[in-house]
Amino acid sequence: MHWRIAPQIQARRMIDRKPLYLMTPALAWLTAFMVAPCLMILALAFFQRGIYGGIDYTFTLENIALVFDPLYANIFLKSAFIAGLSATIAVVIGYAAAFAITAAPAKRQAMLLFFAVLPFWSNYLVRTYAWIVMLNREGLIAGAAQWLGYDGELPKMLYTETAVVIGLVYNYLPFVILACYAPLSRLNPEIAEASRDLGGNGWTTFRRVILPMTVPGIATGFVFVFVLSIGNFVTPALLGGGQFQMIGNLVYAQFLTANDWPFGAALSMFLIAIMMGLLTLQTYASERASGARREE
Amino acid sequence: MRSIANPRLMLMILSAVFAFLYIPISVLFALSFNEGGLPTAWTGFSVKWYGALFRNSDIMGAALNTLVVAVISTALATILGTLLAVGVEIRRRKGRFLETIIFAPMIIPDIVLAIALLSFFSLLNVTLGLHTVILSHVVFNLAFVCSVVRSRLKTFDWSVVEASTDLGAPMVVTLWRVVLPVMMPAVIAGALLAFTLSLDEFIIAFFTAGAGRDSITLPMQIFAMIRFGVTPEINALAAIVMTLSVVILALSQRLNRGGLPGQ
Amino acid sequence: MTQPLLTIRNVRKNFGSVKAIDGIDLDIHENEFFALLGASGSGKTTLLRMLAGFELPDDGEVILDGKDVSQVPPNHRPVNLMFQSYALFPNMSVARNIAYGLEMEKLPKAEIRSRVDEILEVIQLSHLANRKPDQLSGGQRQRVALARALVKRPRLLLLDEPLGALDKKLRGEMQLELKRIQNEFGITFIIVTHDQEEALVMADRVAILKDGRLLQSGTPQEIYEHPESRFAADFIGVMNFFPVTQESGHLRAQDGSTITANTPLESAARGVAAVRPERLHIGGNDRDNSISGTVSAIAYHGLDLQVHLKTPASPDPVLIRLTADVAERAPIGVGDSLTVHWAAKDTRVFAV
Structure with missing residues (x-):
């Protein structure tokens, strides 16, 4: 009702009747160094590549078409596969971990969550590097196998797709745990008890009641890992050893080695498109889940 | 969830996950003190790699560059982000467009922002260097500061502003004595978050720093070291960098009990 | 002043x-x-x-x-x-x-x-x-x-x-x-x-x-x-309302009984008569301001007893407040028939 929210707004507006002045510097900064560059990239995707690199300002759809060229489309599919696999594994592990944390005594949950997130705060490169040490031929896993008496030939671990997936899961797992913990911890424990009371066993209760109500967390976790993985170029570069390319590496190459900026721009447009599509899906998933909750 | 959880299974899950999360990190720390420097054999405790690190002028130069970038971009982002947060929270109408612009720097893939800025600077014929890294870092830093401060302002009881006025204070006094002190923990927490993000940021710096050796930041140096020849010094460097970010962020978290964005 | x-x-x-x-x-x-x-x-x-x-x-x-x-x-x-x-x-x-x-x-x-x-x-x-x-x-x-x-x-x-x-x-x-x-x-x-x-x-x-x-x-x-409006009467304290029609200077309740008040209903044919629960007394007086019904609920409040009376005179149950000693002298049970009355000075009338 209008007159009841009025006092709060009045109080805020007393500070400054023109809040726009406060926002102007930051918005100007974002416009200059984010909006403008991104719009430029958008435009760039529709220009031709110059003969000696650089840009020829002639309109073309070639770059967009090139994205669908089998060679590049395959890289897209491959990246999507790796990202999807990593996101799936991260969500399964992360959800289990979050569930286990919510099952812990209330006073210990904050501490467990803190330590689950702690690695996320450290340097990404360093965390990725740690897996080089683990997976190296002279690395820790090899060393451990040897120490256990295994002296046969170990399969190659570093510089494989598996290594890339491990690296991505490792780096983004803490976020997934957080994302899944949020809806799990908000669940009213009496809901699970009510389901049991009505005759559902533990598994049924989980599948029919808890899982549907925590879909938003799962969706957030999945989208986050997928989006960050598909555009990632650090992990494939370090743990994949340049053996195979993902979109991130392709974009990187267009700008820093192949010098085909318009094509690089077109590739990043698709990256953004995929991201926005997924975010929309995620919003939809959360809205549906919260709708379901209201109906109950 | 306790009513349907099997305690033994839960314990197993937690142990496995924490082992997965912490073994690689712990190995790095242990290795940084390993005399021989190799992961395969423990040859004795030593801090010699830390010594070597501080004598390596490339690394020290990069560290200094990173510090310059982080300090300046954090200072700028803190001012801009705080003003933005206050402005947005005061505003009556919440524009979807405005929210998107403010939120975008936090979710836009690094690589996209990086190449966009690179093209932008190149086409405007801006010489690349530390200054362009700073300009770029402010973009996402201000978004994070803004988000931390906003979460604080959301729980802020705006009637204290009225209370202060009612007790006779002019608006300047109210801002200085009531609003700022209440916001301060969040502002500092946001600044600390921005500082670590800037310290650790690699991709955008990699694209916007240019080719010169004198604008290499620490993450760029680490990337190069991992990629082109691992020396044991990097373990020591990794241990320091990791500890630094964790300590600063834990501090930030403590100051701002409301939690970091995304949490 | x-x-x-x-x-x-x-x-x-x-x-x-x-x-x-x-x-x-x-x-x-x-x-x-x-x-x-x-x-x-x-x-x-x-x-x-x-x-x-x-x-x-x-x-x-x-x-x-x-x-x-x-x-x-x-x-x-x-x-x-x-x-x-x-x-x-x-x-x-x-x-x-x-x-x-x-x-x-x-x-x-x-x-x-x-x-x-x-x-x-x-x-x-x-x-x-x-x-x-x-x-x-x-x-x-x-x-x-x-x-x-x-x-x-x-x-x-x-x-x-x-x-x-x-x-x-x-x-x-x-x-x-x-x-x-x-x-x-x-x-x-x-x-x-x-x-x-x-x-x-x-x-x-x-x-x-x-x-x-x-x-x-x-x-x-x-x-x-002395509430001046039905809203005020209802908003402050508890009040019983009886819909009434005015016929040649008399107020008639829905059950046909007559209600009297010291102040007349001004310039309207329909209205409500209002009486506070503590003004109702048990027993009929065979004249005006008397309502009969069935006890539908009894709520015990320590100092007093609140009796709900279902009556054709009002769409809502009539509330009667009895002090503990009155209730003790004449025990009342749910389902009992009961008649209550009140004085004309305690009637308030409002137009609707």
Whole structure:
């Protein structure tokens, strides 16, 4: 009702009747160094590549078409596969971990969550590097196998797709745990008890009641890992050893080695498109889940 | 969830996950003190790699560059982000467009922002260097500061502003004595978050720093070291960098009990 | 009669198309404990905020001590507001919170200290002077908020739902405490509340607001005994209503019985007759003002017994309040038939 929210707004507006002045510097900064560059990239995707690199300002759809060229489309599919696999594994592990944390005594949950997130705060490169040490031929896993008496030939671990997936899961797992913990911890424990009371066993209760109500967390976790993985170029570069390319590496190459900026721009447009599509899906998933909750 | 959880299974899950999360990190720390420097054999405790690190002028130069970038971009982002947060929270109408612009720097893939800025600077014929890294870092830093401060302002009881006025204070006094002190923990927490993000940021710096050796930041140096020849010094460097970010962020978290964005 | 401390004259305020205040006139006297009573959306809080200076009236005057203050900003009015959320400064101790308003008056440090100490004594929180607000209980916070406003010795102290956040028992204690403090300081209090019981207990005079208009003002007793509208009768206390039609000067209830009142139903054929539950007596008098029915429920309240009577005379059950000793002498059970009567002087009639 209008007159009841009025006092709060009045109080805020007393500070400054023109809040726009406060926002102007930051918005100007974002416009200059984010909006403008991104719009430029958008435009760039529709220009031709110059003969000696650089840009020829002639309109073309070639770059967009090139994205669908089998060679590049395959890289897209491959990246999507790796990202999807990593996101799936991260969500399964992360959800289990979050569930286990919510099952812990209330006073210990904050501490467990803190330590689950702690690695996320450290340097990404360093965390990725740690897996080089683990997976190296002279690395820790090899060393451990040897120490256990295994002296046969170990399969190659570093510089494989598996290594890339491990690296991505490792780096983004803490976020997934957080994302899944949020809806799990908000669940009213009496809901699970009510389901049991009505005759559902533990598994049924989980599948029919808890899982549907925590879909938003799962969706957030999945989208986050997928989006960050598909555009990632650090992990494939370090743990994949340049053996195979993902979109991130392709974009990187267009700008820093192949010098085909318009094509690089077109590739990043698709990256953004995929991201926005997924975010929309995620919003939809959360809205549906919260709708379901209201109906109950 | 306790009513349907099997305690033994839960314990197993937690142990496995924490082992997965912490073994690689712990190995790095242990290795940084390993005399021989190799992961395969423990040859004795030593801090010699830390010594070597501080004598390596490339690394020290990069560290200094990173510090310059982080300090300046954090200072700028803190001012801009705080003003933005206050402005947005005061505003009556919440524009979807405005929210998107403010939120975008936090979710836009690094690589996209990086190449966009690179093209932008190149086409405007801006010489690349530390200054362009700073300009770029402010973009996402201000978004994070803004988000931390906003979460604080959301729980802020705006009637204290009225209370202060009612007790006779002019608006300047109210801002200085009531609003700022209440916001301060969040502002500092946001600044600390921005500082670590800037310290650790690699991709955008990699694209916007240019080719010169004198604008290499620490993450760029680490990337190069991992990629082109691992020396044991990097373990020591990794241990320091990791500890630094964790300590600063834990501090930030403590100051701002409301939690970091995304949490 | 002396000049009123505060005169509100034909004040109006719109928020968009909503008439928050729709022409209110009110006089409030020195040293009065005055209550603005109304449901949410009645305009009571807007009126209070207008007195504090946070809302400016679109029209009309607010006259304090003979001067029109309606356009004076809040920090220049000798009026203080105790906020519903208390609005204590979370970054300052109890003592600093209380001293804040005095510091704004640029009083000497020694005087500030002695006045803060003095008021801490009054609210009995001297031992918590250095605590921060988040270390206090709800009741303690409420008293700090009161002290912070009171210490400035305003001409007028405004209290916005001051007891709303407290639990029921504490609320009872604080009602008496507020009255004691008001007496001690001799400051005029205006309190906003939606709780009619609170208004009746505390206030010297009450104003009932509805849809931005003043329905009735007067002492609690006047309003309770002589409500001027059906709304006021229903809003204050408990009331039984009997729909009536007027035929040649007589009021006839739905069951055909006759109801008499000292005041006639003016210029309308239909209306309601209203009687307070405690005015109903058991037993018929074979004449007017007599209603029969079946007991549908009995609620025990300690001191008294509330009997619900289903009767053709009213769509809702009629409520009868019997003191414990009356109930003991003539035990009543659910399902019993019962007749009650009342005196003509206790009937109020309203047009519908």
